[in-house]
Amino acid sequence: MTSALIALLRDDLFAARYTAETVDSLWGADAASALRRGQREPARRAVVTAGGVGALATVFVLGLPVPAARLAAALPTLGVDGALALGLVRLDGENAVPLVDLRPHGFVDEFGAGSWWIASDLGEAALRRAIPENHVLGVGGASMTLAGLMVGTKVDRVLDLGTGCGIQALHAARHARHVIATDISGRALELARFNAELNGVGTIEFRAGSLYEPVAGETFDQIVSNPPFVITPRGEGVPSYEYRDGGLVGDALVASVISDAATHLAPGGVAQLLGNWEYRDGTDAFDRVAAWLDGTGLDAWIVEREVQDAALYAETWIRDGGILPRTDEFDALYAAWLDDFAARGVTGIGFGYVTLRRPVSGAPTLRRMERLHGGLGNNPAGLGVHVASTLAAHDLQASLSDTELARTAFVVAGDVTEERHYWPGDEDPTVMDLRQGAGFGRTFPLGTALAPVVGACDGELPLGAICSAVAQLLEVDGDELLAEVLPSVRELLTTGFLGA
Structure with a gap:
């Protein structure tokens, strides 16, 4: 019975053209901005007289009641009784x-444009209270963010750890034969199943349980997880939200997800997750993250995107739960968070991306830990392609000796530009940088030797020959110049500035 009703709902949503593009056009950019601030009134005014799609947007996006007759007209085959x-x-x-x-969710990935309808629980604006x-x-x-990072290589089995509303599982189903989605929340699994069926995706299996417990003894070609990584104090009176709070002290849950991934990745398998990590008593958080990785036997790439001080972090996540500032409840929770951080000497919290990989054979060769705060490059289909190409480029350069690298011809990537800065009146630049237009939008400093070497990389001459020619121009030893630029060339190759 339920499946038949879901099919009727799907037909009605299609017929109404209930898409992200249509809904956005109903109320325009200004009302959309107001919605992001939690204000529904401008959008409500824009759709109050709209047709069927306006009724659907009012009730299911704005979270406002509509006359039952109006909803019946918008869902002619499902009807109000079906709803x-x-x-x-x-x-x-x-x-x-x-x-x-x-609400409709439109996206673009490496397979092209797509659209789904995603059901979730009503938010604070609709409930008019804390969630x-x-x-x-x-x-x-x-x-x-995680969906955009997801590597889209065709694989057999994917694990979505902590599926929530099922959005990562749906994305994974675009490139995997079979997806297993787990969650500790029965409500989350109910909605995720509904979303999979509503969107006609039948390759997802849902299992209840905490973290890796439902897949004990199993391995996967890919693991994706937006785990409950928020660092929340444990204690009476502190809400524990299933979608974000893992129930462990500090950043221990992220440490656990990372360390336990080792037993669930097949050879060559990749895990991608989001996470937080603590800065304690002025120490570098990356030292702690490195300790989580030691002994796993996994390749690892950690990208930190931002750091918040302890007070701002507390304010952000207390407000995320719908608790308003300048209330007794907010103040009590604020004190609990700051006390928890003080007990461990936490001064800041980093947020970022974790990519892990089990080597097909042998010991791990990749350990990248980098801070890339600020904007990203232009990646219309997401960062997944860049992540995959970075892993492949690392493998290539790691497999080549310095001699083999010198015999290889390279080409500057099409999204790379060079910036030069001069003191007024000077003929020679004081600063030279390569800038990446895609990927993480990195910049890379160029020295006197590296700049002409990179500039000559057009795929024709091998690196060694280019270095010999540049050495003659600079009147330096060719072998010494090659040795000087080789580490930078390896880095530029790995990060996508250069291609082989």
């Missing part, structure tokens, strides 16, 4: 009142 049976709405007199958020602890989050900034 009631699916738990989408309840009746309050003549009005249909939303019970879930059901409950079993709240199931919809498609937010963190989930979109």
Whole structure:
């Protein structure tokens, strides 16, 4: 019965052209900006007289009641009775009142453009109060970040650890034969199953349980996880949200997800997750993260995107739960968070991306830990392609000896530009940088020797020949110049400035 009703809902949503593009066009950019600030009134005014898609957007995006007759017209085959049976709405007199958020989600990945409808729990704006602890989050900034990072190589088995509303599992299903999605929350699994069926994706298996428990003894070609990484104090009166709070002290949950990935990755398998890590008593958080990696036998690439001080971090996540500032409840939670951080000497919290890989054979060769704060390059289909190419480029340069590297011809990537800065009146530049247009938007400093070497990399001459020619121009020893630029060439190759 439920499957038949979901099929009717799908038909109605298609017929109404209930897409992200259509909904955005209903209320325009200014109202959309207001929505992101939690203000619904500008959007409500824009759709109050709109047709069927306006009714759907009102009830399922804005979280506002609509006359039941208006909803019936928007869902002509499912009807209001069907919407009631699916738990989408309840009746309050003549009005249909939303019970879930059901909104279109459009995206572009390496396979092209796509669109889904994603059901999740109503947010703070619709509830008009703090969200409950079993709240199931919809498609937010963190989930979109992870989806964009996901390597899309065709694989057999993918694990989505902590699936939530199922968005990562849906993305994984675009390149995997079979996806297993786990979550400790029964409510999350219920909504994730609904979303998979609504969008016609039948290759996802859902299992209940904490972290890796539901897949004990199994290995995967890929693991993706937006785990409950938020660092929340444990104690009476402190809410513990299933979608974000892992129940462990500090950043121990992220450490556990990383260390336990080693037993669940097949040879060549890749794990990608988001995480937080603590800076304690002025020590470098990367030292602690490195300790989590030691002994796993995994290649690892850690990218830190930002660091928040302890007070700002507490404010951010208390407010995320719907607790308003300048209230007694907010102040009590603020004190609890700061006390928890003080007990461990936490001064700041880093956020970033973790990529792990089990070598096909032998010992790990990759240990990158880098801070890339600030903006990203232009990646319309996400960073997944860049992540995959970085891993492949690392493998290539790691497999080549210095002699073999010198015999290889390289070419500057098409998104790379060179910047030169001069003191007024000087003929020679004081600063030379390569800038990456895609990927992480990196910049790389150029020295007097490296600049002409990179500039001559057009795929024609091998690196050694270029270095010999540059050495003659600079009147230096060719072997010494080659030895000087080789480490930089390896880095430029790995990070995508150069290609072989």
